[in-house]
Each structure stands twice: as structure tokens, then as C-alpha cells.
Amino acid sequence: VQLVESGGGLVQPGGSLRLSCAASGFTFSRSAMNWARQAPGKGLEWVSGIYSDGSTYYADSMKGRFTISRDNAKNTVYLQMNSLKPEDTAVYYCHSGGSKGQGTQVTVSS
Numbered sequence: 025v026q027l028v029e030s031g032g033g034l035v036q037p038g039g040s041l042r043l044s045c046a047a048s049g050f051t052f053s054r055s056a057m058n059w060a061r062q063a064p065g066k067g068l069e070w071v072s073g074i075y076s077d078g079s080t081y082y083a084d085s086m087k088g089r090f091t092i093s094r095d096n097a098k099n100t101v102y103l104q105m106n107s108l109k110p111e112d113t114a115v116y117y118c119h120s121g122g123s124k125g126q127g128t129q130v131t132v133s134s
Contacts, residue, residue, distance in 0.1 A: 025049040025123040032116060032128030035108055043103040043128060045118030053096040055121060059103045061114035061130075071116070072103060108132045 031043040045057070058073040072092040073081045080092050091104040101118060108130075115127040 025121070027118045027120065027123060027125035029116065029118050029125045029128040032130045034131045034133065036134050037108060037110060037132055039108050040104070040106045041108065041130060043105065043116055045101045045125060047099045047101070047120065050121065052099040057094060057101040057118065057120050059092060059116060059118055061116045063114040074101065
């Protein structure tokens with residue numbers, strides 16, 4: 025199993041980013057995919073998940089701001105993040121079935 029995140033960076037408050045996670049080594053289309061994040065000095069926090077049927081779920085603080093989606097043809101899951109806040113600063117990880125990627129850093133700062 026390999027999960028490779030990309031798309032992080034530095035963005036101003038109120039800005040947007042789209043994270044991508046390219047998956048390989050398992051049957052992506054049949055797998056639930058999740059995003060989690062870890063802010064400096066804090067534990068891992070679940071952000072959002074999408075099941076194989078396309079149903080989506082979000083942590084309360086992300087509802088209305090983040091959108092998870094998947095492209096089974098590309099074995100890729102996305103996280104569109106809008107209205108970003110400084111407290112969204114974290115390393116964002118893609119994970120599925122106990123495997124996790126290396127993460128991508130998102131920094132929200134003016």
C-alpha cells in the first residue's frame with residue numbers, strides 16, 4: 025500500500041487549497057479513504073472520510089468549508105479546503121485500512 029499526498033503549502037487566512045492523495049497497492053475503488061491532520065504539539069485529528077459508495081463525512085469544524093471527493097479512475101482522493109483559518113495549520117495525512125501517507129504541510133498565515 026502506498027499513499028502519496030500533495031498540494032499543501034502556505035496560504036493566507038480565507039484562502040483555499042486542494043490536497044491530493046494518490047493511492048496504489050490495493051483496490052482503491054472498494055476502499056474507504058480518510059483525511060486526518062496533526063497540528064504542532066497535538067494529536068492526530070480525523071478530518072473527513074469518503075466511502076466506496078461516495079458517501080462523505082466530516083468533522084464538525086470542517087463542515088461547510090472542506091469537501092472530500094474521489095476519482096476511482098485515477099486512484100486519487102482529494103480534499104478541497106476553503107475559508108482556511110490559522111487553526112487549520114497542520115500536516116495533513118491520507119489514510120486507508122491502517123496505512124498512512126507521509127503527509128503534506130498546510131500553513132495558514134498572513
